[in-house]
Amino acid sequence: MNRSAWAASRLMLLVVVAACATSFELTAAEPEKTVALTIDYGDGVQKVFRKLAWKDGQTVFATLQLAAEHPRGIKIAHRGQGATLLVTAIDDLKNEGRGNNWTYEVNGKLADRGCGVWELAAGDAVLWRFGEYR
Numbered sequence: 001m002n003r004s005a006w007a008a009s010r011l012m013l014l015v016v017v018a019a020c021a022t023s024f025e026l027t028a029a030e031p032e033k034t035v036a037l038t039i040d041y042g043d044g045v046q047k048v049f050r051k052l053a054w055k056d057g058q059t060v061f062a063t064l065q066l067a068a069e070h071p072r073g074i075k076i077a078h079r080g081q082g083a084t085l086l087v088t089a090i091d092d093l094k095n096e097g098r099g100n101n102w103t104y105e106v107n108g109k110l111a112d113r114g115c116g117v118w119e120l121a122a123g124d125a126v127l128w129r130f131g132e133y134r
Helices: 003-027 060-069
Strands: 034-040 046-053 076-079 086-090 101-106 125-131
Touching: 034 060, 046 060, 060 076, 060 086, 060 125, 086 101, 086 125
Parallel strands: 034 125
Antiparallel strands: 034 046, 076 086, 101 125
């Protein structure tokens, strides 16, 4: 094989390799964007949703709604909307006022705003806990 034929073969091989690499990058699946949700009933029982779908702008409350739509989901009761939205019950446990109530945290940080406005990022973990405020 002469030098020009060898160079042309090598160039062709590089083009094929580059095309395959580009094709792989375009078809490789984007990582699934999800959030986790745990419901802690305060009596040793928890319900865990490890991979709920996430989308940009999704709030903590919207994540609860996704869990409610799940085939083995939860029931939620609430009042208000946006910054004043208050979850009043999850499944059969209702807020008691001076006793046990539902509170939530995101990534281990206790809520400092309403669940109707706290926007989650992909990979966040939400914990709703029934118990005395701590």
